[in-house]
Amino acid sequence: xxxxxxxxxxxxxxxxxxxxxxxxxxxxxxxxxxxxxxxxxxxxxxxxxxxxxxxxxxxxxxxxxxxxxxxxxxxxxxxxxxxxxxxxxxxxxxxxxxxxxxxxxxxxxxxxxxxxxxxxxxxxxxxxxxxxxxxxxxxxxxxxxxxxxxxxxxxxxxxxxxxxxxxxxxxxxxxxxxxxxxxxxxxxxxxxxxxxxxxxxxxxxxxxxxxxxxxxxxxxxxxxxx
Amino acid sequence: xxxxxxxxxxxxxxxxxxxxxxxxxxxxxxxxxxxxxxxxxxxxxxxxxxxxxxxxxxxxxxxxxxxxxxxxxxxxxxxxxxxxxxxxxxxxxxxxxxxxxxxxxxxxxxxxxxxxxxxxxxxxxxxxxxxxxxxxxxxxxxxxxxxxxxxxxxxxxxxxxxxxxxxxxxxxxxxxxxxxxxxxxxxxxxxxxxxxxxxxxxxxxxxxxxxxxxxxxxxxxxxxxxxxxxxxxxxxxxxxxxxxxxxxxxxxxxxxxxxxxxxxxxxxxxxxxxxxxxxxxxxxxxxx
Numbered sequence: 001x002x003x004x005x006x007x008x009x010x011x012x013x014x015x016x017x018x019x020x021x022x023x024x025x026x027x028x029x030x031x032x033x034x035x036x037x038x039x040x041x042x043x044x045x046x047x048x049x050x051x052x053x054x055x056x057x058x059x060x061x062x063x064x065x066x067x068x069x070x071x072x073x074x075x076x077x078x079x080x081x082x083x084x085x086x087x088x089x090x091x092x093x094x095x096x097x098x099x100x101x102x103x104x105x106x107x108x109x110x111x112x113x114x115x116x117x118x119x120x121x122x123x124x125x126x127x128x129x130x131x132x133x134x135x136x137x138x139x140x141x142x143x144x145x146x147x148x149x150x151x152x153x154x155x156x157x158x159x160x161x162x163x164x165x166x167x168x169x170x171x172x173x174x175x176x177x178x179x180x181x182x183x184x185x186x187x188x189x190x191x192x193x194x195x196x197x198x199x200x201x202x203x204x205x206x207x208x209x210x211x212x213x214x215x216x217x218x219x220x221x222x223x224x225x226x
Numbered sequence: 227x228x229x230x231x232x233x234x235x236x237x238x239x240x241x242x243x244x245x246x247x248x249x250x251x252x253x254x255x256x257x258x259x260x261x262x263x264x265x266x267x268x269x270x271x272x273x274x275x276x277x278x279x280x281x282x283x284x285x286x287x288x289x290x291x292x293x294x295x296x297x298x299x300x301x302x303x304x305x306x307x308x309x310x311x312x313x314x315x316x317x318x319x320x321x322x323x324x325x326x327x328x329x330x331x332x333x334x335x336x337x338x339x340x341x342x343x344x345x346x347x348x349x350x351x352x353x354x355x356x357x358x359x360x361x362x363x364x365x366x367x368x369x370x371x372x373x374x375x376x377x378x379x380x381x382x383x384x385x386x387x388x389x390x391x392x393x394x395x396x397x398x399x400x401x402x403x404x405x406x407x408x409x410x411x412x413x414x415x416x417x418x419x420x421x422x423x424x425x426x427x428x429x430x431x432x433x434x435x436x437x438x439x440x441x442x443x444x445x446x447x448x449x450x451x452x453x454x455x456x457x458x459x460x461x462x463x464x465x466x467x468x469x470x471x472x473x474x475x476x477x478x479x480x481x482x483x484x485x486x487x488x489x490x491x492x493x494x495x496x497x498x499x500x501x502x503x504x505x506x507x508x509x510x511x512x513x514x
Contacts, residue, residue, distance in 0.1 A: 029367065036364035037371065040357030047356070099353075099378045101326050111326050119291035127486060131245045132238040135493035139501050149494070156491055159431065159453045160484040161259035184264065192438045199439060 007216045014214035054079060082110055151186055158183020234500035241493060248489040249482040257481035258474075263464075267457040270426040270447030271307065273399060275465070279312045281398040282391070286413065286427075287331070289405035290323030293430050299455040299476035300428035301331045301403045306473060307462055309340045314387050315349040316397070318373075320361060320408045325354040325377060339472060346376075346385035353377030358408040362416035367393045395421040402427035410437055414444050428454050456480045 013035050020032035058072035066072070085106045089098045092105035100107050140146040157163045163179035170178055176185075212218035227235075251257075263271065274283070285304065289297040308315050317332070319325045328351060336343055343349060352373045355361050365372050369391055370382050382388055390396065394417045402413045402425065410429050418425035424446050429437060431451025441448055449458055455476035462473045 033364060033367045033371075036357075036360050039360035040355065040364055040372065043357045043360060093379070101329065102378065103329075108326070115323075116291040116294070120294060123292035127249070128242045128245050131486070131490045131493065132241045134490050135236065135241060135497050138494045138497070140498055141501075149498070153491060153494070156487045159451065160487050161261055161480060162484050162488065164262065165259075180264065184266075187435055187438055188441075191435050195436060196439050 003219070003222055006222055007219070011214055011216065014210065018214075051079070051083070078114075082107070085110060151190075154179060154182050154186060158186075230500050230503045233496050234504060236493070236496070244489050244493075245486055248485040252481040252485045256478070257485070258478055259480055259484060261453075261456040261460040261477050261480060263457040263461040266441060266448050266450075267454055268447075268461055269442065270304070270401075270449065271458060271461040271465075273424060273426060273446055274304065274307050274311060274313070277311065277313060277398055281311075281313045282316065282396060283308050283313045283399045283401060284316045284318065284394070284397045285328075285401040285403070287317070287319045287324035287328040287403055288321045288409045289327060289403060289430075290321060291327070293405040294327065295479060296430050296452050296455065297403050297405055297428065298327065298330065299452070299479070300449050300458065301327065302335050302475065303455060303458045303462055303473055304401050304403075304427070305331050305335045306339065306469065307458075309336060309343060309348075310466060310469075312348075313398075314347075316352060316387070316391075317349065318352040319354040320358060320412070322354050322356075325351075328353075335472075347387055350385055350387050351377040352382075359412045359416050362394075362408070362412055365394060366417060366420060369393050393421075394423060397423060399423070400425045400427075403429075405430045405433065409433070410445070410448075411440075414440050419444055428458070452476050452479055452483055 016028065016031045017035060020028035055076065058076050061072040062069045062076075086100045088094070089100050090106040091109075092098050092100065092102045092107075099105070101111065102108065134152075138145075138149050138152060140149050157166065158179045163183060167178045167180075175181065209218065213221070277283070285301070285308070287301060305315065315336075317328045319328055332349070332351060336349055345351075353376065355372055357364065357372075361372065370388070373382055375382055376385065394400070400413055400417055400423055402410045404410045404413075404427065410425070410427055410433075413427075414425050417423055426445065426447040428449030429451075431453070434448060434450030434454070437445060437448055449455055453476075456479075459473045459476050463470050466473075
């Protein structure tokens with residue numbers, strides 16, 4: 001029964017959601033909305049699962065004396081302090097309906113003083129690594145690599161005002177060589193074709209996997225047999 | 227090691243240092259370029275502009291602090307435009323961090339620049355809810371079922387702005403500012419396509435190429451990265467010159483980004499010159 005009940009639930013909900021898309025008549029739209037609400041409720045529990053998993057991994061690291069255990073201490077301390085401050089709504093209106101991130105709450109202070117600068121710093125580091133990686137990787141070693149290099153060059157220049165300044169003087173018959181125009185063309189034609197192909201491939205894969213899940217052929221998500 | 231060989235193996239600390247200077251110096255000297263709106267950005271501006279006064283616009287903040295330099299100017303500029311046009315603005319987030327970012331826009335743009343706007347009449351902050359695309363599916367038919375209160379915990383039915391709102395089809399336009407999943411793609415698939423609701427917005431430069439397949443039929447316009455945000459600001463300033471002082475965050479930040487791009491291009495060119503010179507030399511040596 002531990003396997004049959006989840007398979008039955010998956011089949012019923014999966015089928016109802018598919019049918020609702022093609023038959024917009026009662027009771028299917030209602031079922032669709034109802035199931036979505038259930039999904040949202042279950043999704044909230046994923047936070048508990050995520051928090052538990054985070055604690056499990058880092059407590060394990062500390063107890064095993066891993067070389068990076070000090071980072072784990074910082075992670076656990078940060079997690080627990082933020083969680084408590086958010087749950088208790090320190091500095092704000094207590095209770096379930098109180099806004100945890102309202103002006104004056106401790107959570108807001110943690111968010112503004114720690115989370116924002118740390119997040120911005122992590123993302124800003126990308127600029128340095130992108131520059132270094134571009135220098136090392138973008139070499140016109142083959143014909144394909146040369147095409148990629150030219151496309152990257154046009155996009156890099158075309159996505160800045162510089163692209164306009166470099167080629168605005170081109171006469172009307174040569175306007176197609178205007179760098180911003182070329183940049184837009186690369187995004188709207190070759191990129192679009194590639195993206196569509198990838199999307200169609202992914203969609204077909206999703207449809208196949210979904211059908212296998214609904215029909216009970218794919219059972220990996222149920223976990224191991226006991 | 228010869229000079230050319232050194233050019234092919236520049237220490238990455240030198241690259242890091244020059245990139246840092248390429249960002250810091252233009253910021254210090256306030257290097258600003260003129261930005262012109264492209265058609266894909268102009269179409270968002272035109273849509274907001276064409277909507278009749280009082281139209282219902284839903285704006286979703288689906289990003290976090292990491293992408294603020296790209297996303298926040300987009301959010302600020304579109305919110306500013308909606309306020310200028312007296313549209314009713316419904317603010318929400320599908321990302322947990324989005325609510326805090328939305329509060330920044332409310333404080334800086336709505337309360338800062340439009341003090342006459344009344345909360346609950348002209349705009350409302352619905353806040354964040356978990357569920358990703360499941361949330362979008364649920365609020366499509368029953369928004370008040372999921373959002374029983376606003377972000378501050380007040381009863382959702384106590385606000386005049388919520389009158390006549392049942393689900394997403396009651397909105398005239400959906401704007402999404404995103405930096406990943408769930409984001410723009412989910413808004414198109416679970417709201418725009420399903421309810422034939424116009425969807426537009428902005429995403430990070432990295433994500434923008436992934437969304438071109440939806441433009442222009444399913445996505446009426448798209449701001450890609452800081453350049454997209456700067457283009458929207460430029461479109462706004464062209465039409466409303468009074469906002470020249472406030473609507474220029476992205477335009478100002480384009481200076482450092484342009485110089486940083488130039489530095490990257492310079493290193494790529496140097497690396498390739500060195501590569502070809504060394505390869506030519508090796509070929510000559512082999513033939514001898």
